[in-house]
Amino acid sequence: MAIVEIDGVRLHYTDEGSGSETIVFSHGLLMSGDMFAAQVATLKHKYRCIAYDHRGQGQSAVTDDGYDMETLTADAAGLIEALGASPCHFVGLSMGGFVGMRLASRRPELLRSLTLLETSADPEPKENQKSYRLLNFIARWFGLGLVLGKVMPIMFGKTFLSDPDRAAEREKWRAHIGSNHRIGITRATRGVIDRAGVSDEIGTIDLPVLIIVGDEDVATVPEKSERMHQAIKGSKLVTISKAGHSSTIEQPRAVNGALSEFLSSIRDKATARG
Template structure:
């Protein structure tokens, strides 16, 4: 599958579907383009879809730095090369950090913005000890089973993890976590030591939809509310029973929201 040289790094991406509108998916930390597979499968019937891996993650090149400004520059370069017209940008968590910077700084590239389970703030101080401890263990041992078991409740709603009907999905995504190489510690540091973008939100003028799971413990619903209140005319949707990965936990609901959103922007 294709790679593209963007901002001095080799980024992996997958392209599918066709149409006059392009939707770009930008994933969260520790995952890859795969986290949007349900949305890609649904939307590619009507739209051109691009889903890419951030530097240092998935199948993209491991090359620092991994700060959010660099990742924003990566995304801007990728869109500039692959897309002639502004795109609908869908970013989850880390992908949302990128999306907000894109919309604020490169409005020429973004037609509309969808932010899933993300925050405009720096990482809360109370989270840093645990995250730094886990990252230190990964540097030493990789994302072994016990570490993945501690990360899963950060990524998914408690109710979703406790539902036996989700056993196969849970096993799949836990294995995806364990597939991360030790080099994932670079991107992790880029996230946990990121700068906030609160002061730039007023610059975002494109149509913006903010979505958050009501059980998200990583970027809590009040973070989504802050974004929605800070971006002119932004709308907010709360998804019951979802945590920090609503596109995986509640794919039908996210698909519906995205389809209605993009239809309204055609």
């Protein structure tokens, strides 16, 4: 198990592949770096691929505090520096995207490009906060198992959830979500619910940016990706058909295709400049 210590916090990560450029993958809430397994399997033949777990999730340490997006951004910056990964291609999904936007606007020297999947520059909508806090309370005091029935339709789109051929995958990810540390995950959830928006910052991002959203995402609806696309000059927006909030799992081929094309275009432009 690979561990890097950042400001006294032990963060778990995987490090596969090789190449002159590095991709760092940052996962969404309730998940871990495992949600990028299909992307790492495809891209590790050309790139060094690092996928890490946020504090309180996956195999990283559960800390007493530090779950706000600013601290998680500092964690990511520290990891990139400690592993000699800068400048990297940063790929963030949902919560990982919250981190990625902050890195791109505040620490641009660490990044070569930014990919944002199923995420938003807005704060958590007020209409979601009450129900999310209730689910978080139940998970904290009575266990994640009691809320999985409500969580799965938020995390995945209707196509994935209704496909009889993918029942085993659904059970795998249901178990994965349910295996989260009860204290760590509820602290991480509060950090997401209470986050500030960064809509006023993303217009300063001056990097190649790819935005990916599933057309069945109900957690961060496609309109939010469109707003980010309009705010970030030169960004590219790709909509993935029949995908929800976990598009890297639900439609891995489509995500891999969009990501590979984006990264290749950056490499081609760099080559052309000499």
